[in-house]
Amino acid sequence: MPELIDNLYSLGEPIQDTKAPGGPIDQKWTTAKFENKLVNPANRRKLSIIIVGTGLAGASAAATLGEAGYHVKSFCYQDSPRRAHSIAAQGGINAAKNYNDDGDSTYRLFYDTVKGGDYRSREDNVYRLAEVSTNIIDQCVAQGVPFARDYGGLLDNRSFGGVQVARTFYAAGQTGQQLLIGAYQAMERQVAAGTVTQFTRHEMLEVIIVGGVARGIVARDMVTGEIETHTADAVVLASGGYGNVFYLSTNAMGCNVTASWRAHRKGALFGNPCYTQIHPTCIPVAGDYQSKLTLMSESLRNDGRIWVPKKREDCEKDPRDIPEEDRDYYLERIYPAFGNLVPRDIASRQAKNMCDEGRGVGPQVGDFRRGVYLDFADALSRMSRHEIDAKYGNLFDMYERITGEDPRVVPMRIYPAVHYTMGGLWVDYDLQTTIPGLYAVGESNFSDHGANRLGASSLMQCLADGYFVLPNTIRNYLAGGPFEPVADDAPEVQEAVASVTSRIDALLTVNGERTVDSFHKELGHIMWEYCGMERTDAGLRKAIDLIRSLREEFWRNVRVLGSAETLNQSLEKAGRVADFLELGELMCIDALHRTESCGGHFRAESQTEDGEALRDDEKFAYVAAWEFTGGDRGPLEPPVLHKEDLVYKFIELKQRSYK
Amino acid sequence: MKLTLKIWRQAGPDAAGQLVTYPVEGISEDMSFLEMLDVLNEELIGKGEEPVAFDSDCREGICGMCSLMINGQAHGPEVTTTCQLHMRSFSDGDVITIEPWRAEAFPLVRDLIVDRSAFDRVIQAGGYISVNTGAAVEANNIQVQKHKADRAFDAATCIGCGACVAACPNASGMLFLGAKITHLGELPQGQAERDSRVVKMLNQHDAEDFGGCQNLGECAAACPKGIPLDVINQLNRDFMKAKR
Ligand code: SF4
């Protein structure tokens, strides 16, 4: 037995990426593309790839691998690939085109991304991301993605998320939608060409591993309930992030960790699970019935001023009746240089601090009012109504639709919400997990954003992975084929199917008292309270205990009605929540072990005198890659931590300062 | 608020369906319509009854997954998606009838869920620009006049929800199709396949059992994204030209 640390986990061998070639950083990707083996077109037809998820990463990978001539099977839980949640991204996509000649370059995008990630990402991967960013824009334009243009007919850019160059390409406030439709159409073209087969309303519930390598998945047809096995020569997970572990997030209702978690349970290491991004400008929770949170674009902070009342007793007043001198524009006060434009994590944490002090506004939910004002009164006196509507009209309308209040008249109320998870399956430079033949792309991997993701970088990463990186790395693996076919009655397949069916049976037979949603909500409360914006040693320990007993209760007391052989939404949710109940514990262990603050991970014990996140590069400049060691439907064995040391050869580590 | 819901329940495609009445209480006007149904479902599960199956995912009006006929109107009384409809659009004591999209091309799956895969097949027939990954030219080599770029964008905002089909007495998919034809047809990149695209997509549209268009305009009135009726004129013009 390895020695247990804190009675929670043990330390294993360090790991490393062994795939990135040596040499200067700007040559590595060229070298890798050259050195990676090729598969000749005739052989591609004999090779098959499963891709789980049809968001930007999954759809772009399916399209590109289909075009190359491989057999692709694409899976999504929605009724059409076009609905994957990449569609909801509003802001834009970064690319180092330097169309404005404002000093942008591949190197600067690389630098900004590493710095923005608070020096917790891998240099080689991030450089490659910056390098292929420009190809993404070319590809999308060629597909007909209607990016915003200027009067000369050329592409327009804006600056986004606190960077000083204008490198963000956008399509009104619906960039994700337009990019996803582009990738979806490219994928549907391959469906018509016969290279891609799409399976909609299918949920992956297990990976099939034969001889130590990934060879397929077990999926449930969500309409008929049939449990299907699908085998292939490689498996790609493009199944997104796990923000819904918090119950309330800006994720879609169906977003889940099941595909990643099932792979983790079968041996794929999980990287940095505690790194979550909380977005500062979301519409606050209105009541207990709330099912999801809606993001309001960060661009609002360019013209809106954030404040709370100075006095608690003013919190219930109509904000318009609170005189100027009784308002606390706290971001402008604390950070005079950046004001309302401080990075996401700082803006979020300060909003929480104000509400914790009892100066939050809006409806009381639980013990507190959780909201701060984002006020456009100044902007409205500076700009015409027309100008402001041109910039923010659609956002204002969306806000009014949800809250019933017009931000042109009453200040908007905002509060932070979980938005994105930087953690995910550990992958090497080739985007391969620790299970050979199993790849992870897009938000489902941990790779590029370190401890904090910059605005307009998630779309970039998904499309970089799917269009350009994966197709050039997976061929190195597939060139090792042809692979022995896997028989449907192979013991490994049977075992995977049996584990899926027994789990479904278990969920349906508990027949307890509580609904799946009530467990999910309770888990969300625990995570938000103790593993959210601010984390402490004591809080995380408490959370681990609470999650353990909640999981125990879940398997004893959950009520899932209906049968396995029909469309059964409660059953779908139950499986996802069961996995979240395991993931939540690992997130807390990861957050507990990382006693430094970095990026989106703020440990109250590690802050500067000014209350800023304080990194500890001596101790924590590594990726925490966790190994699953056992346990099912009950207590989990202590996980094993493998450290990947982060070596910075090109960028010097600096402490962030926004004062 | 207290409401009376009449909801279409149907166990499967071949089962008989019927409207079932459910009273609900304690509904806040700040709830979204789907959150109101969540509340009902939690109650039903509590009573040991199977919850009502309905589709939704993003719940922010962009994915196109939600779909309900509410008192006979696709997505309900406001011009928005069902997930963005809030209970303040209703009054205490209202009776609300909730049914699935009804169209030949959208077969029923269960309760309020229908199968809209016909839309995917219409796109597969030609709703794309053929360019393999890696074959693209430098983006700013393609100039697009702003008014064309804007019109392409407006058409491209279609979320594929199917409300246009549900609202149309003929269950025509022409607004959806016209939106894609207009999006790609306005752009220089889309010209090479413009003629073949409209013919192939229209053939697929007809093969899927969508009805014909009689210019009634119910589709555009129901469209949550404000796709204008003139995309159908564009579709017709492109089709006539392609046939010449
Ligand atoms: S045209 Fe409008 S109503 Fe029809 S599918 Fe598109 S968004 Fe929905």
Ligand code: FES
């Ligand atoms: S649930 Fe996505 S548009 Fe309504």
